[in-house]
Amino acid sequence: xxxxxxxxxxxxxVAGQSQSDENVLAARNLSVWYGNxxxxxxxxxxxxxNSVLALIGPSGCGKSxxxxxxxxxxxxxxxxxxxxxxIYNGTDLYAPSTDxxxxxxxxxxxxxxPNPFPKTIFENVAFGLRVNGFKGNLQExxxxxxxxxxxxxxxxxxxxxxxxxxxxxQQQRLCIARALAVEPEVILMDEPCSALDPVATLAIEDxxxxxxxxxxxxxxxxxxxxxxxxSHETAFLMVGEDRAGYLVEMDATDKIFTNPSHEQxxxxxxxxxx
Amino acid sequence: xxxxxxxxxxxxLQDDLLFLGSxxxxxxxKALDALKRRDFSASQEVLEEDNIIDRKRFEIEEKCxxxxxxxxxxxxxxxxxxxxxxxxxELERMGDYAEGIAKISLNMGDEAPLKPLIDIPRMxxxxxxxxxxxxxAFVNRDIVGAHSVSExxxxxxxxxxxxxxxxxxxxxxxxxxxxxxxxxxWVSHDLERIADRATNIAERVVYLVTGKLVEMKTSKY
Ligand SMILES: Nc1ncnc2c1ncn2[C@@H]1O[C@H](COP(=O)(O)OP(=O)(O)O)[C@@H](O)[C@H]1O
Ligand SMILES: [Mg+2]
Numbered sequence: 001x002x003x004x005x006x007x008x009x010x011x012x013x014v015a016g017q018s019q020s021d022e023n024v025l026a027a028r029n030l031s032v033w034y035g036n037x038x039x040x041x042x043x044x045x046x047x048x049x050n051s052v053l054a055l056i057g058p059s060g061c062g063k064s065x066x067x068x069x070x071x072x073x074x075x076x077x078x079x080x081x082x083x084x085x086x087i088y089n090g091t092d093l094y095a096p097s098t099d100x101x102x103x104x105x106x107x108x109x110x111x112x113x114p115n116p117f118p119k120t121i122f123e124n125v126a127f128g129l130r131v132n133g134f135k136g137n138l139q140e141x142x143x144x145x146x147x148x149x150x151x152x153x154x155x156x157x158x159x160x161x162x163x164x165x166x167x168x169x170q171q172q173r174l175c176i177a178r179a180l181a182v183e184p185e186v187i188l189m190d191e192p193c194s195a196l197d198p199v200a201t202l203a204i205e206d207x208x209x210x211x212x213x214x215x216x217x218x219x220x221x222x223x224x225x226x227x228x229x230x231s232h233e234t235a236f237l238m239v240g241e242d243r244a245g246y247l248v249e250m251d252a253t254d255k256i257f258t259n260p261s262h263e264q265x266x267x268x269x270x271x272x273x274x
Numbered sequence: 275x276x277x278x279x280x281x282x283x284x285x286x287l288q289d290d291l292l293f294l295g296s297x298x299x300x301x302x303x304k305a306l307d308a309l310k311r312r313d314f315s316a317s318q319e320v321l322e323e324d325n326i327i328d329r330k331r332f333e334i335e336e337k338c339x340x341x342x343x344x345x346x347x348x349x350x351x352x353x354x355x356x357x358x359x360x361x362x363x364e365l366e367r368m369g370d371y372a373e374g375i376a377k378i379s380l381n382m383g384d385e386a387p388l389k390p391l392i393d394i395p396r397m398x399x400x401x402x403x404x405x406x407x408x409x410x411a412f413v414n415r416d417i418v419g420a421h422s423v424s425e426x427x428x429x430x431x432x433x434x435x436x437x438x439x440x441x442x443x444x445x446x447x448x449x450x451x452x453x454x455x456x457x458x459x460w461v462s463h464d465l466e467r468i469a470d471r472a473t474n475i476a477e478r479v480v481y482l483v484t485g486k487l488v489e490m491k492t493s494k495y
Contacts (some may be wrong), residue, residue: 075319259349259485269348271277 002046024049024186024216025070026108029084031244032065032074039065041244042084043216047186047236052208054231054253056224056274061237062245063220067188069093070218071107072100089185105132108179114171116163116178121146121155124163124174127184141181148214149177150207167265173207180211188213189219193226205230224269228257236265284354286335288413291365292359294330295409298365299402299487301327301372303324306398309379309461310391312423313340320376324347324369335359357482358369364478369406371464371471378457378464388444388454397433397465399424404472409442420483423476430469437462 025047032040040062047053047070055063065184069086072093086093093103105128116124125142134141136182142159146152151173163174172192179187189208192202208217208230221227227234234257235250249262260266267273301320308316338359341347347355404426411419441455443491477490 029351224348228348258352260349266349269350271280273276 010187017103022048024089025218026087027066027069027079027084030066030069030086031083032062032069033081033083034077035079038242038244040237041240041242041246043247045247045250047216047218048212048233049216050212051232052212052219052230053250054227055218055237056218056222056227056269057232057237057245057248058239058268059222059243061239063237064190065245066237067190067218067220070186070188071104071109073104073109092203105182106184107186107188108184109177110172110175110179110187110189110192113195114168116166116174116177118162118164120160121163121166121174125177125181128178132182133240134182142177145177145181146174148180148211149173150203150210151177164196167200169196169203170241172196172200172204176204176207176211182217184215186216186218189217191220191222201226224257228253236260236262236268238264238268278425280341280351283337283345283372284340284351287341287358288354290330290334290337291312291361292409292413294327294334295364295405296325296366297327297330298369298372299405301369302375302398302402302405304371305375305379306395307435309375309382312382312386314380316351317376317379321373324373331362331369334362334438336378336384338362338386353485355483357412357478360478361475362475363417368468368471372467378460382454382457385454387440388451388458391458392464393433393437393440394458394462397430397437397462397469400430400433400464401468404430404469405475407476408472408479411476412482415479417480420476421490424442424473427469427491430466434462434466443478464492 004088011246020179021047027043027045030040030043031038035114042065045053059061065074067081068077070093072087074082076082080093088103088107117127119127125145126138129138129141143156144165146155151170154170155161155174163171166174172195172216176187176192182184185268193204196204205226210221211217225262231253234253235249236248237245240246248264249256249260255261256265257269260269301323304316305320306322307313308320338355342352342355345351404423407419407426408423411423438459442458445452445455457470473490477488480490481487
């Protein structure tokens with residue numbers, strides 16, 4: 001009863017915001033401040049359901065900052081402030097009534113460096129479920145997540161070994177399994193392959209392509225080829241005169257990489273960026 | 275300016291392509307001239323020079339593949355390389371048609387052409403002009419110029435039709451002329467194909483500039 005009351009509050013559509021069902025997330029006039037410094041400025045974009053959106057742009061243009069807005073991770077940063085809106089399935093993520101813990105369960109995150117807990121493989125995946133008071137069959141849920149992250153075959157015989165014994169690529173897939181365990185709708189990935197070797201990188205990319213049937217993925221990457229390989233749409237951000245990051249253009253990935261509309265995008269992706 | 279070496283390689287590649295274009299243009303003119311003057315050694319030279327054209331095409335193709343593999347070109351760079359790759363193939367095929375004309379001339383041997391060559395050299399000039407225009411459009415990234423190439427193709431088609439009807443009449447009137455008429459028909463067909471390929475190059479220029487793959491005009495033949 002209490003639960004459903006809370007649900008109806010959190011999922012209340014934003015007045016005047018019509019959002020088509022095909023978009024799961026949207027940023028509306030979004031700016032993020034760290035103290036007096038505006039890190040990103042007036043971002044407007046839509047994220048299509050069951051698609052991969054790549055965020056590209058030079059270091060410091062605010063890709064991570066923008067990404068963290070989609071699950072309110074920035075709340076955890078002292079002095080940070082968000083202006084504008086993030087709309088998630090028609091509701092305003094930053095509305096006072098929205099429960100940020102619930103948001104983070106629906107919108108999971110995978111980081112640059114694989115960061116498994118110093119616990120067993122099993123416990124790493126089970127962790128989020130336990131925290132969320134999961135009542136179902138833990139064994140099954142862990143196996144399902146490990147299968148989804150294409151790790152099951154490699155670890156099924158050593159679920160009780162330490163996660164730290166896994167290779168970097170396996171650790172990253174474990175972190176993805178951990179994010180998947182709580183059945184999110186969206187997965188945010190911040191340069192998930194930058195610490196991995198090429199083979200492990202391609203394995204993660206394969207995984208991304210499989211996951212998109214069920215999830216929506218937003219990925220920050222420095223690797224143009226990776227963005228081109230895995231994403232459906234690509235957003236290019238740049239740093240403005242005021243040092244705030246802004247969206248230069250967002251378009252279908254093949255368009256961005258074969259014939260972008262903006263000269264700045266062209267310069268960046270072809271390595272003529274100074 | 276970053277990527278200095280890559281920029282230089284891209285420029286070099288485009289220069290190579292234009293060089294290939296000029297070789298092909300010369301081959302067309304030489305093949306027709308040799309046909310007209312019944313100069314067998316000149317026709318023979320066209321055959322030999324076609325080997326150089328073939329080699330140049332592969333050289334360009336290999337450079338493109340090399341740059342695609344090593345430089346991960348994107349956007350305009352990628353479009354340039356894809357365009358050069360296609361245009362090199364088109365040019366080489368045009369060279370083959372010039373070679374075809376040279377072979378026909380050699381096969382004709384001592385037989386005089388069925389009729390004085392008037393429309394055929396005219397077709398040859400037009401086709402060569404289309405080739406030049408298509409390469410100019412490539413150099414200048416000029417879509418308007420590219421479109422005028424495809425318009426000129428109509429003229430070549432009209433001439434081809436005229437030559438065809440005329441030769442057909444000869445053949446119907448006097449079956450003993452079929453062989454000699456067929457030689458000239460083949461020549462005009464080769465020229466018609468050269469003009470079509472110039473239009474293909476023009477289409478590639480449109481791609482280079484706009485990123486769009488379009489068919490400009492379907493030739494009647
Ligand atoms: N916690 C923070 N406190 C203050 N400034 C920050 C913080 N995080 C990021 N920034 C600044 O915000 C800008 C954008 O950073 P970030 O989002 O990490 O960019 P990117 O991921 O594109 O490299 C940078 O100028 C960075 O220094
Ligand atoms: Mg970052």
